[in-house]
Amino acid sequence: AQSVAQPEDQVNVAEGNPLTVKCTYSVSGNPYLFWYVQYPNRGLQFLLKYITGDNLVKGSYGFEAEFNKSQTSFHLKKPSALVSDSALYFCAVRDRNSGNTPLVFGKGTRLSVIA
């Protein structure tokens, strides 16, 4: 079965500092990995995905994520945080090798960027 863990419920960072939101996953085969962001009273907005190839994936709004197969991690990063990055972030996984399967989400990490 697929699962995603986001070990931090809340991450606080000062504006201008680098940010990291952690994600680890478990699948029986190889993963497709996704990051989404949710602003208040809105749906989830797609940020980036890892399909194959380069382990460093670049996405929207200056976000990037690094796929680490040995550590089964897919941490979200940004070199310089903005107050407007404050939101709820979700990591999600699908198993590449098990046919059409539902997207499985982590519990989410609330990012707070302080001016």
Place this chain on the structure above:
Amino acid sequence: KAGVTQTPRYLIKTRGQQVTLSCSPISGHRSVSWYQQTPGQGLQFLFEYFSETQRNKGNFPGRFSGRQFSNSRSEMNVSTLELGDSALYLCASSPTGENWQPQHFGDGTRLSIL
């Protein structure tokens, strides 16, 4: 290109009633998935439809049902509403629902049960 549209945005019902929520996917997208989001349980998968057929189903009681029309629009229905059904219901679409395709979400319907 218009995004995923969900109607209504807000809904208040009482226990025992039923409700129907609507989702219009991005034009050309044929896969529609539904999720329930609550503070306690997070995002939970309800079901996925592709070409009017249910392709996947989550672990929800039979009171939760859905369908998809030939234009890919989808509805979900919840019968005999319970207090615990209060949640944000999110719809997401993708071109064909293949595992590598990101899903694109609507802004949801917030359902409150009194």
